[in-house]
Amino acid sequence: MPLYEGLGSGGEKTAVVIDLGEAFTKCGFAGETGPRCIIPSEIKKPDVAKPVKVVQYNINTEELYSYLKEFIHMLYFRHLLVNPRDRRVVIIESVLCPSHFRDTLTKVLFKHFEVPSVLFAPSHLMSLLTLGINSAMVLDCGYAESLVLPIYEGIPILSCWGSLPLGGKAIHKELEYQLLEQCTVDTGLAKGQSLPSVMGSVPEDIVEDIKVRTCFVSDLQRGLKIQAAKFNIDGSAERPSPPPDVDYPLDGEKILHVVGPIRDSVVEILFEQDNEETSVATLILDSLIQCPIDTRKQLAENLVVIGGTAMLPGFLHRLMAEIRYLVEKPKYKEALATKTFRIHTPPAKPNCVAWLGGAIFGALQDILGSRSVSKEYYSQTGRIPDWCCLNNPPLEVMFDVGKAPPPLMKRAFSTEK
């Protein structure tokens, strides 16, 4: 049992840490070694059959407000089993989170649940807390996108961010397309029927399950051969021998035959370089080039990869191999002098690392209060500080200029009492 568990020295209760991802939400208490629950970020409405995704950026405020309210209600009263009013909240967010979503989330937390304070913590920065280091190049491979952000001496180098829509969602789309095109289904009545004739589209949770259980990432040599075979029109390049087929039961009657080649070729979309010659591996190198020259060596030797998509078998090995392969290409050879790349292994699974960082930070009760946005501040100003909003109240309101240095980029603003 950790020493700091339970009521702290001041009697303050442990904070609640929530990582709202587009696919899954990790939530739990500060100071613990893992989240209490990892649940899909969706709610079930009584009249609609399919669950509704909570993290949507394009719906109007009222709908988003009601979805978030219901979802957070479920988090508190089904999984965390505590009163919202008693505990501070730490929200792990991506730096690219739209302001509208952030504002609505804050409104739900303060107005409906009446939490005492909220801290928005950037996921890339928090993952460094799990390692005890100050500088790293952090790559978050999530559902909607892969986002890279270098952090040097505890400050995110915001101008060197990079992102690509290559994540779980892209893999699902490609996998569904391949399944519908190539696979057959044995139903109770007939064998070998093509999949589109049995079902028009495959539900996403089945596609996700197929991806998680059967797909993997091949190593560099094999992967390059697969890509060559795919893009080669005259068929001269030969594909390496595919892995064995898998019989996937869809329900009691139907069995889907997942053909072998799908299993290793679907994930290649993360590493195929399209017309812009970008892939998940080039994200890191491109970001490295943009970084100040004296930081590059340290950043290259401290790579951190987080996110659920990074848990695919063979992903990390392939990523490192790709980086080393690409760094020899003419595009990067001249620009980057550093050739050594090292990667960290955080003390948690990649999908929980950002959460764990937030939990470590949330356990620091001495400063958590001063760095969070309190309920009083929110009720006075009606907004939360955002790194990208220029119409925030000027810093003089929050800090006495001249006495203490104003906070540097992307840091949770504190309220001076």
Next chain:
Amino acid sequence: MASLLQSERVLYLVRGEKEMRAPLSQLYFCRYCSELRSLECVSHEVDSHYCPSCLENMPSAEAKLKKNRCANCFDCPCCMHTLSTRATSIPAPLPDDPAKTTMKKAYYLACGFCRWTSRDVGMADKSVASGGWQEPENPHTQRINKLVEYYQQLAQKEKIERDRKKLVRRRNYMPLAFSDKYGLGTRLQRQRPGAPISALAGLSLKEGEDQKEIKIEPADAVEEVEPLPEDYYTRPINLTEVTTLRQRLLQPDFQPICASQLYPRHKHLLIKRSLRCRRCEHNLSKPEFNPTSIKFKIQLVAVNYIPEVRIMSIPNLRYMKESQVLLTLTNPVENITHVTLLECEEGDPDNINSTAKVAVPPKELILAGKDAAAEYDELAEPQDFQDDPDVIAFRKANKVGVFIKVTPQKEEGEVTVSFKMKHEFKNLTGLIRPSEEGDHTSGVVWLTHHVELSLGPVLP
């Protein structure tokens, strides 16, 4: 006929932060504010924890210690059903005489739904029925604890500095000679050129302070990551051996890939919720402590205080033709209640949904009190209220049937009417001190509710 009892057809308006319409059965009534409340405008609180399978109450301190999990019950890691403990007898040698064997009881966990057993993951059978099963521990716990200690130390430093700065700021007028009293002064805290930028917002050690510091080894980065084994590409997979995503996510600390590493977890607890009015902070609903009891200590539900309107019969509704609809009004309290139905005025902001005109009886209706013993008391004289037969269809105990005239204004679609219902409410919450003149009318409040009825489609 049963469809007319659908409570969704009669909606009451709740004036909270956001106006909403809900059937009376889903609403609460705050006696102190004398207003209707819905689930959205009350604050929910956790009241008590209990296990859903053994129905055992757990005090909140213990629940926090056990991470909201029951001590006795387990969940199947495959299908999340509750595991049951089964006993077998195995021969075991007697401690005194190794030659003889006696039957000893051995217990194992088994799932009745998917036939998973604890032997599948290699858990040895235990000799005690309960309390012998342990959950595996997270191997990274030590490292994480050390990290938290290290950062707490830095956080403490920052807090001390912050407090010191406040103190220094206030005493700016003090002469410089005293600056040493408050620590190192401002010189050393300024950033020296060449030194690493102190950031992570101050969470890094400053030089020259505090000799007794907890050092931590920063994590080591590795050059090589382990590749997939060679036979991975050719090995056929058995889907029953591979865990699904859902099974993995039930165990966030381990997330095992092989089904042979899926250990069972203790069952998650459920809670009983209590509701509180946001304005006056009084409890609206407080359940009983005992998990097996469904009663409430405090139950301020609206059906116990507000007369309920129900639709009894609807004739054929035709466009622009006046028809009579029969409603029933039920009195929930024990005293006689006077109810007046009023039409909505022109330009009423609440009246947005009505598609028909309604004519309500103009006179005040009297509802008899709810008398629980009335059905057993045969000798009691039925009270004579002198009802107007045009207005009142029937009267039975605390229920009265009322005619209203509805004229649909739209040719097609649903007919919706709304009206206001005014009734008296005896507020017993403040009547503690005895009144000197026998003034019994104190505490009577007249409440008006906006009611909407949906009467079905217009027939051609």
